[in-house]
Amino acid sequence: MSGPLPPHSTTPANNRYTQTVRRLIPLFLIALHLGAAIDTLPNPEFAQRRDKLRTNFSDAVLVLHGAKESEDLHYGFFQDTNFLYLTGWEEPGAVLVLTPNPDKDDPAFAERSKLPREILFLPQRVPSQEKWTGRKLGPLDPGIDARTGVAVVLPAERFESELRRLLESYPNIRTTGTESIAALKQLAPGRNVIDASLVIAPLRMTKSEAEIARIQHATDASVQAHLASWKAMKPGQYEYEISAVMEGSYLKAGCRRGAYAPIVGSGPNSTVLHYSRNSRRMDSGEVTVIDVAAECDNYASDITRTIPVGGKFTPRQREVYEVVLGAQNAAIAAIKPGVTIQELTKIARDYMNAHGKDLHGAPLGKYFVHGLGHHVGLDVHDLSNTTFPMKAGMVITIEPGIYIPEENLGVRIEDMLLVTTTGSKLMSAALPRDPDELERALAQAK
Numbered sequence: 001m002s003g004p005l006p007p008h009s010t011t012p013a014n015n016r017y018t019q020t021v022r023r024l025i026p027l028f029l030i031a032l033h034l035g036a037a038i039d040t041l042p043n044p045e046f047a048q049r050r051d052k053l054r055t056n057f058s059d060a061v062l063v064l065h066g067a068k069e070s071e072d073l074h075y076g077f078f079q080d081t082n083f084l085y086l087t088g089w090e091e092p093g094a095v096l097v098l099t100p101n102p103d104k105d106d107p108a109f110a111e112r113s114k115l116p117r118e119i120l121f122l123p124q125r126v127p128s129q130e131k132w133t134g135r136k137l138g139p140l141d142p143g144i145d146a147r148t149g150v151a152v153v154l155p156a157e158r159f160e161s162e163l164r165r166l167l168e169s170y171p172n173i174r175t176t177g178t179e180s181i182a183a184l185k186q187l188a189p190g191r192n193v194i195d196a197s198l199v200i201a202p203l204r205m206t207k208s209e210a211e212i213a214r215i216q217h218a219t220d221a222s223v224q225a226h227l228a229s230w231k232a233m234k235p236g237q238y239e240y241e242i243s244a245v246m247e248g249s250y251l252k253a254g255c256r257r258g259a260y261a262p263i264v265g266s267g268p269n270s271t272v273l274h275y276s277r278n279s280r281r282m283d284s285g286e287v288t289v290i291d292v293a294a295e296c297d298n299y300a301s302d303i304t305r306t307i308p309v310g311g312k313f314t315p316r317q318r319e320v321y322e323v324v325l326g327a328q329n330a331a332i333a334a335i336k337p338g339v340t341i342q343e344l345t346k347i348a349r350d351y352m353n354a355h356g357k358d359l360h361g362a363p364l365g366k367y368f369v370h371g372l373g374h375h376v377g378l379d380v381h382d383l384s385n386t387t388f389p390m391k392a393g394m395v396i397t398i399e400p401g402i403y404i405p406e407e408n409l410g411v412r413i414e415d416m417l418l419v420t421t422t423g424s425k426l427m428s429a430a431l432p433r434d435p436d437e438l439e440r441a442l443a444q445a446k
């Protein structure tokens, strides 16, 4: 939560009492919202992101629609992650408009430099609706500029007229999402509507210190959840019991939700990549793939372990496990600035092809049927351009897997890696990967 900025108001009111009350209003608004257990970043970090983004495009007005509040009860409200990245704003129905920093050599400089660089449009409050979904912040609430940290805050109904005014000075529109693209094409026929994620992705891929701390927190909570599941794991249990223990663990730790639907797949289900029914009874002699992680303070983690239900791997399970672990270690050792995920994938697959065989004597690389890793941040599969080479501050997973349906045997090991200037840091190091260590930890957990 950010500290209050001085109110923008300049109306003459020189008595001390009025000034004090004015200063306290933003504090009061903040207090109203402290009920949420989310640790948000300070407003200046969002302002810096918008500043950086403004240097990534020149001839367009950028429009981002925040998520709307849904009528159904299946999900809570979750902000669109590009919107969250650029504003930190967690209320429904908002629209953000950015214009590029005017260039002095631009013939339209004089005209463009007079326009606002950023506007946040907020829906007016609807008291009858607030009875159902709670108090909102409206565009006319006192202290709203300081609360949002955006230079200009206007009521949502002014969006169309303001956009028309800005489009007199810029030819194109940038936005994200098929719905927004369609709506803006209708609103501004004849204008080019360009995908804004191309200019947002390069920003989101490199994490700030504050973001790395939040991803580490989500990772720590997820490691604790995995350790809790090891304690609960025993033959005869159902997959959903393991998933329940893990969800309970990270929710109790203050995390708001899972970063994705929990995957607990035993026996034949261990070979199903995104298995999420979690309804099977687990037996001794099988392995279970546990791909579960938390989202805490809006940031995700992503961790997978494959463990023997009865506490000990069979020789064949261990053989395949060691090939996957070797492939993971080879890829991790190769992480450094400049390398691409494609190059790391080849290293992992080459390792699999050089170690171990299937029941017919064929190499194992063909059983690795998904990508080796992805960026993680506000989303578990974070917005990225995967052809970009690694840079210090990026956070990725390395998750090789071998899935052999014929043997009812799937093994995936997935860890969180922070790219550093010299290599990488294993953010999920606290959760054992080595098969001996893992069996020991399982035995101790009982």
Ligand SMILES: [Mn+2]
Pocket (backbone or CB within 6 Å): 302, 374, 397, 399, 414
């Ligand atoms: Mn993953």
